[in-house]
Amino acid sequence: MSRTPFPSPAVPLPESGGGAALALEGALLGHSGGPAPVGPLDLRVAPGEVLAVVGPSGCGKTTLLRTLAGLLPPLGGRVLCDGEPVRGPGGDRALVFQHDALLPWRTVRGNVELPLAVRGVDRAGRRRAADGWLERMGLAGHAARWPHGLSGGQRQRVQLARALAGRPRAVLMDEPFGALDAHTRTGMQDLLVEILRGTGATVVFVTHDVDEAVHLGDRIALLPSGGVLDVPRPRDRAAAGDPATRALRRRVLDSL
Template identity: 80%
Template sequence: MSATVTSPPAAPPLAGAELALDGVRLGHPDGSALPGRLVLRVAPGEVLTVVGPSGCGKTTLLRTLAGLLPPLAGGVTQDGAPVRGPGADRALVFQHDALLPWRSVRANVELPLAIRGVDRAARRRDAEEWLERVGLAGHAARWPHQLSGGQRQRVQLARALAGRPRAVLMDEPFGALDAHTRTGMQDLLTRILDGTGATVVFVTHDVDEAVHLGDRIALLPSGRILDVPHPRDRAARDAPATAALRRRVLDSL
């Protein structure tokens, strides 16, 4: 990406949410259940990447954590309290940007603030600050169809974070991007999350992306957890420990 990303003063970071699954069986109310039960704790402020073959339940896991889909068995909690539905402090980011085409870029970023009842002047200010942070300060009045795929994903990221969520649930958000733009978005995400305090659960099919972004990696459907030796360190891509982890993840697929 050629845009320069700046970081204006931001509000103090919130504490990330602790997300936990206790003996959870993932599935849909129609009775289609995924095998096994998950026991998982995502620590406050952690970046947990999730990998696994198609159909193993990665998106279902995110929807369950978001409160959009109740577990078929077991319990889901945030900070020890049961998750019984969607909450404003848990934001979802999708592979396809899901921007509202009838709203300008600024208005899309303002949306979670408007839902919370933030006054117009404050939400406009916050939206413009977030657009500056993702390198789109000059694009506030544009429409989504006037942006590239990478730019739309940056708008979606700004919209998700503008509401200052304590947990961000990301479903292959960079999967449709070319390799160069994808790398730029990974670096942008790393820079921005560094100051938010948010907990992140990041689903991806890309093993290198999982190894680079995560503090830990969750392998589905087994629920096995692997520690990442050098989280978000580009210089450690070819380190022996990183290469060994990459082989372990590939062997699990």
């Protein structure tokens, strides 16, 4: 079986904050006894990089995230975080889903406090941190509400606040805005960009939306082919009409 290459960035990305370095070395991804595994894959994600991942349904995008999160062991090869083997889930990596997975029996504040409680942060510290993140998400007035009373966009903001409250060094996002309408989706993309400026976290962002990948990613990884493309002007709305951006978009579409 030939190995699928994921080259490192042509120009090293700046290390920011405490972003984690993620790597797959000859990794076979899948479930034991399940369909044919994906790979072997070689992938390196630089600290602080936003790597967008695109590909058709069933090509292994979610499996890739679950493997990086430590929820699914590789069938072969190695998965590394900062050079150390990933042997299971850890607080340094947070997973964000398309469906928010908020706990319905906890308030908005209670959901955001959850990773802090797991880490043993005292009650006052949890509340202070949760309220700070809710304010950054524009949800300061919703702390005492229950998840079922929120809109889809509000629920996703709560999920993002919960993921970031634990100060992860890598955020693994599985089509988190896929169920939102176009206007809300654009707002969530802009909010994510604003939040990432202050965290320095490494992000692996799975999406089926080519325009979203071209906007958010520093690079775009194409599954299952294994190609990786540099984004000329990441996270710049004004770049959408540039010839280089249009050419990149066509290349990504042609790969699907």
